Amino acid sequence: MAGNKSLKAAVRAKEDEFYTQLTDIEKELRHYKQHFRGKTILCNCDDPFESNFFKYFVLNFNRLGIKKLIATCYSGSPIANQQLSLFDVLGQGDENANKPYKAIVTQVYDQTGDGGVDMLDVAELFKTGVNELVELTGDGDFRSEECIELLKQADIVVTNPPFSLFREYVALLLSYNKSFIIVGNKNAVTYKEFFPLLMENKVWVGSRNMNQDFWLYVPEGAPYEKVDENGRHIKHIMACWYTNLDIRKRHEEMILVKRYNSSEYLQYDNYEAINVDKVQDIPCDYAGIMGVPVTFMDKYNPDQFEIIGLVNGKDYLAGIKTTKNYKDYEETRQNGTKTGSDGGKINGNPVLKGKPKSGNYFVLNDEVVHSTYARIFIRNKHLEEVKK
DSSP states (O other), rough: OOHHHHHHHHHHHHHOOOOOHHHHHHHHGGGGHHHHTOEEETTOOOOOOOOOHHHHHHHHHHTTTTSSEEEEOOOOOOOTTTTOOOOHTOOOHHHHTTTTTTESOOOOSSSOOSOOOOOOHHHHHTTEEEEEEEEEEOOOOOSHHHHHHHHHOOHHHHHHHHOHHHHHHHHHHHHHHEEEEEEEEEGGOOOOHHHHHHTTTTTTOOOOOOOOOOOEEEEETOSSSEOTTTSSSEEOOOOEEEEESSOGGGOOOOOOOOOTTTSSSSSSSSSSSEEEESGGOOOOOOOEEEEOGGGGGOOOOOOTEEEEEEEEEEEEEEEESSSSOOOSSOBBBBTOOOOEEEEEEEEOOOEEEEEOOOOEEEEEEEEEEEEOOEEEEEEHHHHHHHHH
């Protein structure tokens, strides 16, 4: 039994660990250059020589004006030892294999004398003691006491944490008032622990369009979709960047061109708001509350819109009080079946006739009531000002 449990845990770990490509890191972090100068950067879910976050910061150390770079390695990481490690370069590969350690960089320069700076220079600077490479006493878990001590030293945390620990990871960062740029599941927008942070403007979506494909590396043995030019396995993941550092995108106003009409924008049956199926179709002249797809967060400008709340499924409502809960009605699919998902669909959603037995957000269209995907409820601040 113990062996089976360990195997299942290993499989789950592989399915949970995704690793960011260097090109994606470069494209996102170019929007934050002004934040890095003179700061201590922490990558606390990253193995030097394995992590592209560490590689990005160490090779751009002087150009970005970084004060200090700290990275920690977790002993249980499925990606560990897939590439040349620092310990291999230092001639300590066998004795330190799979051991967690911290790397602290304060200087980066051409140590090998070949006219440029690369990872071999970084390794030599560790070897000569200019920079510090030390084994951790624990397993390198970001929640461990010694890793939290390193977190306290950091100004900005930049990494791709395990998706299954995303809620706990963000909570830890905020408990220590840390700035961060991290990769997370796109669906995190709807997490009941995370959405209030977005609503209260404590966190927002990063510069990269959250609808853009995100291809991440997966560990050996994990499911993958294709192989990149270096022979590494990659997979399309529903992911995006999250940050609490100010970026230009957050202040760009969304251009609205469509006008409201009652036949196109249906009223919710149990909440005083209209349904908008596409973010690009937000009407420019509607002053009331609108339910929009979660991808609205990619365009959210807090000076243009106010977030009222979120409805995600029948159990989770944030900031929303519905007028009906439908508990007294029986759910019937369009084809007459009581259960299942084989009924007709509108915009990819099951269509119901009559009143559904449970659920919190339904759009009324003549006699047909159909559910939507998760909706964020917003109000146009500019139109509210006009009304006043």
